[in-house]
Amino acid sequence: MATSWTPDQPIVQCVDVRKSFGALEVLKGISLSVRKGEVICIIGPSGSGKSTLIRCINALQPITSGSIQIEGIEVSDPRLDKLALRRKVGMVFQQYNLFPHKTALQNVMMAPIHVLGQKRAEVEARARALLAKVRLAGKEDTYPGELSGGQQQRVAIARSLAMRPDIMLFDEVTAALDPETVKEVLVTIRELAEDGMTCILVTHEMNFAREVADHVYFTDRGVIVEHGPPETLFTAAKDERTQRFLSQVL
Amino acid sequence: MTTAETGHRLAVLRPYRPAPAQMSVRIGPLPAAILCFCVIMAASTAWAQTGPAMLSPLQVIVKWSPLLLRGFAFNILISLLSMLLGTIAGLGLGLALLSESRLLAAVSWLVTQFFRNAPWLVLLFFVMFLVPFQVTMFKTTIPLPDWIKATVGFALPVMANVAEVVRGAVRSIPSTQWEAAESLSFTRRQTMWLIMLPQCIKRMLPLWMNIYAIVAMSTVLASIVGVSEMLTLTAQVHAAEGGRPELFAPLYGFALLCFFLYCYPINVWTARLERRFRVR
Known part of the structure; x- marks a missing residue:
């Protein structure tokens, strides 16, 4: 864990990551690297291991073999301080997973107060600013159950940002949303990317991936079939599997 | 339902929801109390005119009611204390059931199962005879009266049942809440x-x-x-009044009435809460 890391090195470095659930191998040797400030999109058919990969990056699931380094910290190290890792890595889920018994503002404030031990007044000011940033000013005292899916998802993004992570992981964050609310969430993510946040997105929104991503990875059945800048991957895919997938979704 | 049917004639598939089984007939606490009172009176009137020297059952109840009600208050005290004790212990046991440590979870599972599946009376006997009547700590002797032991005896099954409730409730929360919390450190x-x-x-x-x-x-x-709670006192009052058989029904009826008037509102309120939470 003592490996010194400098910002010119990849902030996320996966080398030959393998992950099995019992006899089923979900990730069959994934290697990728993300530089600070980069936006990475992982696309591919359902069940190709996209979600599993980003859950492994956050140490929500242990990997079977290989190496994942976040800012030089080895995620598969058994002595890993998971809580310290997760302070660097924010995650937003498909189902928002807000805490239903807390208001939007409280949802955003909880972790900085209880986990980082920061002062309530300071956290509250920051939380209000974050909610305003995701265009939810005025919804501070609303409970998640009274918010639309898109609004809940934006609260979830603000909640993650309140921890001031270096990297944000988005796990199919628009998949459960109504089509009309997808856009408001994507706008929020794009602004985040423009601010220089390192983002790793698993997404089915191909147009969005094409617009915001610096690099797109196409995965199928646990391997990265092809990757490259969006212009080349979306227009001139080399692999036949990528071409077939893209012709189905575009 | 009926307004919807007249509203439009197209066949609409509505979610089929069977009516909740109504096992019980619901009556308000007040009519229930009146009903109980009538039953007691009906049982007692038959003997009311037997002799001028003897008190009628109603008079007996009125005469002894301060004592009997004090006994009932004691029942409530025991129940509240054992609930308090059992809830605190049950919360701890429930959290132990959910513990990540396999050993702790297994041990607490055994404890829970043991106390949930033991007859309450047997547990009560165990506590009564296993716990000494006094404990000496640092040269001061603290007496342990029977009613405190009984409270502990009731707290044990409460603990196990509360533990099971806590475990079930925490388990019923989607695992995604755990993941969200985990990802926020x-x-x-x-x-x-x-x-x-x-x-x-x-x-x-x-x-x-x-x-x-x-x-x-x-x-x-x-x-x-042998704790002098309401039932014990009722038996004693019955004996003190010469054990007249016609007093049996009114006296025990009075005890029944007290418990009914206390527990029925709790159950009505519980049912109301259940219904309210189900809607959300």
Whole structure:
């Protein structure tokens, strides 16, 4: 864990990551690297291991073999301080997973107060600013159950940002949303990317991936079939599997 | 339903929802009390005119009611204390059931199963005879009266049942809540106390109140081990009045009435809470 890391090195470095659930191998040797400030999109058919990969990056699931380094910290190290890792890595889920018994503002404030031990007044000011940033000013005292899916998802993004992570992981964050609310969430993510946040997105929104991503990875059945800048991957895919997938979704 | 049918004639597939089984006939507490009173009176009027020297059953109840009601208050005290003790212990045991340590979870599972599946009376006997009547600590002797032992005896099954309620409620919360908390760096303990348990209170409340109503009714078991609660006192009053057979029904009817008037509102309230939480 003592490996010194400098910002010119990849902030996320996966080398030959393998992950099995019992006899089923979900990730069959994934290697990728993300530089600070980069936006990475992982696309591919359902069940190709996209979600599993980003859950492994956050140490929500242990990997079977290989190496994942976040800012030089080895995620598969058994002595890993998971809580310290997760302070660097924010995650937003498909189902928002807000805490239903807390208001939007409280949802955003909880972790900085209880986990980082920061002062309530300071956290509250920051939380209000974050909610305003995701265009939810005025919804501070609303409970998640009274918010639309898109609004809940934006609260979830603000909640993650309140921890001031270096990297944000988005796990199919628009998949459960109504089509009309997808856009408001994507706008929020794009602004985040423009601010220089390192983002790793698993997404089915191909147009969005094409617009915001610096690099797109196409995965199928646990391997990265092809990757490259969006212009080349979306227009001139080399692999036949990528071409077939893209012709189905575009 | 009927307005919708007249509204349009197209066949609309509505979700089929069977009517909840109504096992009980609901009557308000006041009519119930009047009904009980009538039953007692009906039983007693037959003997009311037997002799001028003897008190009528109603007069006997009125005469002894301060003592009997004091006994009933004692029942309530025992039930409240054992509920308090049992809830605190049950919360701890429930959290142990959910522990990540296999050993702790297994041991607490055994404890829970043991106390949930043991007859309450047997547990009561065990506590009565295993716990000494006084404990000496640092040269001061603290007496342990029977009613305190009985309270502990009732707290044991309460503990096991509350533990099961806590475990079930926490388990019923989607695992995605754990993941969200984990990804925000909350420790397991923080997640439990800040995120899981507050969400569980609503789910636990009706079940917890149900346990309480059962405890309140079970406190009469303490009469068997000699605690002078309402049932014991009723038997003593009956004996003091010469054990007249015609007093039997009114006196015990009075005890029944007291418990009914106490527990019925709790059950009505529980049912109301259950219905309200189900809608959300």
